[in-house]
Amino acid sequence: MATLYFGGVAEQVVTREEFTLEHAREVLKDEVVAIIGYGVQGPGQALNLRDNGITVIVGQRKNSKSWDKAIHDGFVPGKTLFEIEAALILGTIICYLLSDAAQIEYWPKVKKHLTSGKALYFSHGFGITFNTHTGIVPPSDVDVFLVAPKGSGTSLRRMFLENRGLNSSYALYQDATGRGRERVVALGIAIGSGYLFETDFKKEVYSDLVGERGTLMGAILGLFAAQYEVLRKNGHSPSEAFNETIEELTQSLMPLVSENGMDWMYANCSTTAQRGALDWWKRFRDVNLPLFEALYESVTTGQEAQQVIDSNSKSDYRIRLEAELSALRESEMWQAGKTVRSLRPENN
Known part of the structure; x- marks a missing residue:
């Protein structure tokens, strides 16, 4: 981590200099990152991960506009594009990028496939922070974390293609494997973040909604x-x-x-x-x-x-x-x- 000063206040951040893309690839080399949902954040994160050499699959409702968009973006049905439940089975890191309402709807299916050692990834703290409203309570034997780009998925992709980075926050909610922190930071680097600053799920969703x-x-x-x-x-x-x-x-x-x-x-x-x-x-x-x-x-x-x-x-x-x-x-x-x-x- 690097120590930076923001208006005189010291803060620990992660940059691409000390946590390199090569190191992120090493951390994620045996993972299958399943992007569940191909709407707002899904395309930008999936494409950046793929371009950075990470194994990525997409889970999306078949014959939807987002399914067609994933095909247009080069994801292949039956190889790198699957219906949601099939992607949940194959993924070792489940990137839960559906809308907040859809996350509630699909949670029983997602939870069923969160077997021991997998990771549940969010880009928004809503589902976990407001779990009395959403019912999203992960099993205790999986890692749970988030990376939240400070902008739209479109901006994340556009800046990646311009060889720039969109800053992101990250948070570790549950570290069941002992590898949670390196997994989440590796993902933050691999999706194209400029730098990463640490937060927690509550602070992320509170600041985001405000x-x-x-x-x-x-x-x-x-x-x-x-x-x-x-x-x-x-x-x-x-x-x-x-x-x-x-x-x-x-x-x-x-x-x-x-x-x-x-x-x-x-x-x-x-x-x-x-x-x-x-x-x-x-x-x-x-x-x-x-x-x-x-x-x-x-x-x-x-x-x-x-x-x-x-x-x-x-x-x-x-x-x-x-x-x-x-x-x-x-x-x-x-x-x-x-x-x-x-x-x-x-x-x-």
Whole structure:
């Protein structure tokens, strides 16, 4: 492990320098990694593992869109692509990457095939942390751990192909074999992580659910919508409102923040922008702080978990979801965004 300092706080992380890909291959040389589910995280992790020389099979519902996608990605039915239960039998490390609702549904089948010495791998702490809701309680004679990439499976794959790494957290919940830690770190390296930082299942799911509902998706969309609406109400065109709200942020500013930090951005903008940002950011923090505190409480008490399970288990969930997504997609703001994106130079 390497010791790094984050704002003066020392933290132990694993990098690809001290835990090399060659070592990861050695640790995993006798394993069959079964990717159960080929939806959000499955493709990126499976393809990166395969490209890094790890033995990988995919378990997926036959004749589904994800089954067809796995075939398109080069997995071969009967050789490296199987129905879920067959993959569970063959795998020594079971990567349980189905949706949270599907994990509950398939858990009895999964548990049946978790024989002694196998490993159960997650990329999300939901099923274990909220096991009173999910019923997911692993046998005591298997390793249980997670690697959670800090981004989508699409980003994980894209950055891998660019010879970059997406940072990931990892956690060891149960070490039945005495090899749990080296197995999970090897997997974290082999899926293409930039570096790995240690957490536990509760902290992973708490931070993840807060992040998804907060600055990663929910809060940022809310801020976008509020600013866009104010600009439009005051006579600004859709193009101007979208560019000032979203396009400049995502295309110009955020890449620079990613490269250099927000402090650099503040130091390298106009004095007018600098003064305004310094005057207003604490006001936005103070307004949002109680909301984030309420969100964190909702997550840690299990209220969010129960809401997710209740909603996703309803028979008409997909229909209602599509209606909500359609309303978002057809809103003026995101229709304006579609037009703005089409006018980018790379699209012409």
